[in-house]
Amino acid sequence: MARSQQSFNKSEREKKRLKKREEKRKKKEERNAAKEEKGGIPFAYVDEFGNLTDTPVDKSQREQVEAEDIEISIPKKEKEEIDPVRKGKVAFFNDSKGYGFIVDLEDNEKYFTHVSGLIDDIQENDKVTFELEKGLKGMNAVKVTLAKTTPE
DSSP: OOOOSSOHHHHHHHHHHHHHHHHHHHHHHHHHHHHHHHTSOOOOEEOTTSOEESSOOOGGGOOOOOGGGOOOSOOOOOOOOOOSOEEEEEEEEETTTTEEEEEETTTOOEEEEEGGGBSSOOOTTOEEEEEEEEOSSSEEEEEEEEOOOOOO
């Protein structure tokens, strides 16, 4: 006589699976019955502050917005008028190699300068005016001129 192919564990797992399926079906029926009693699918409305409510918004209080007025980015900062001409002092300049560094008097930053960006001849410790330009390794001082000193 042959043994049954279904063991005790298999039959227990099958019973649990069927029981779970039946519970799921009953819950679904309960949800559908509750939906029909309430009159269908519930709605959610968004008020003028972006909050969800269950009451519709009064259309007479709506504010008309033009499509051009809607910005979908971070608002741009108002550009301040900054004088591009800066004042500085020559910290180092090598005539033979044709480059040097200028220290900005406002923020004490050092900027590289090349002989091609000079308008006047400069030496170390000269007071100069210059403009900044983006270079390969950072900001470079260009249009470097000697600062006009006022006699006292």
